[in-house]
Amino acid sequence: MRDLSFAHAPAVERLGRQIRQTVDAAASLTDLQLLAPSRCHGWSALEVVVHLRMGLQEMVVGVAPSDDEPDHDAASYWASHPDDRDDDPVPHILWLRRVASAYGRPSAAVRHLEDVAEGACVAVRTLQEGQVEFQGKYLRSGDFLATWVVELAVHQLDLGIDGDEPVGLDWARTTVEAVADADLPSGLDDRSAVLVGLGRVPPPAGIRLSGSYPVSL
Template sequence: MTTLETAAAARTLRAAYETASAVVADLDDEESWRPTGCTGWAVRDLVLHCLQDAQRGLVALHTPADEPTDRDAVTYWRDWRPGSAGAANGRRWARVSASMFLDFGQLRELYLETLAAVVHAARAADPARRVATQGHVLTSGDLITTLAVEATVHHLDLTVGLPLAPGPSPEGLAAVRTTLDGLLGTAAPPEWSDAHYARVGTGRTPLTDVERAALGPAADRFPLFG
């Protein structure tokens, strides 16, 4: 990834994190118990999960690797499939851990300051540096893109029970679409909005019969990640 591409990735992450932060910044304790698009998770559970992903990104951006890259911004997601035992365990862990914050304001402030730190680190990242995370090696630019994709998909989840909250950034949604197209191996139907594609591509919304017919055999590959 070139310096220019990494700068674009950093801008995409900043847009994704700023819009997500705008949702969380004004939430009160009562709102933190509202449901989300993630099965079994309230808003506070999802905020904790997103905080942990940002923390992982911050560590990864400062964890240089000597090994060659084995993942990029698209192939990174091939390991993440819904319905696995690991996914179920992760959901339970987040639910229990988030409940330990008796004051949601503490979790909210930790989330906001961590996302701001990741944005700063992404902007300063060396585009040629290989970094390690979750047993894989990516370039810093590809890592930054995966963080933006994760934040954008979960932004859609976060606002399910918050109908007045702002939606995800256009830049983040475009990154999700590019990622899903890469996993699919072709472009999705152009009439699909970015948000709809994000939901069906990650299993949040099932494909309709009409959509399955339009996709043909490729429909059996959905969800592409989750």
């Protein structure tokens, strides 16, 4: 895994734009489109929306300033997650499905995401530069924000909407390559590289990847 860090001010600006863009993408989907499968295995587009809403809530309430030295950066953050207790993703997929089914209509979940996103944008703008603690990990604030740029950019792709590229797509590619410690083929544009590097789609014919791919974020 490669070292990877991002400066605070660019990460603030990029994350604010990425939050708004991802929410707008979700809001462009009809109820029936939200019920369709996403690119994230086992999740509908609705479940991606609910996952993002819960993630942004955690981002706002779960981060705290810290005086401790960072022990993770924008790549090594992805090496583990508090929910990674075993290799079986099925219980979490089914739990998320049950949470998503509580909404009367899929569009209600999008409205909930919109409300949470407004508060998240305020929290991002007011986060002070320095070190933070999140999920038991210590990061520089720029790296913490960059992980959320990548999270949102990837899940915007998962929604399967053709249109504007996520503003954090280049950061997502850089992060995937840093986690794998291997560059993706230069012939792949950023969208294709991220989807292939994460195993969302198979490599195009004639494209060979390092054995460290696909990676998981």
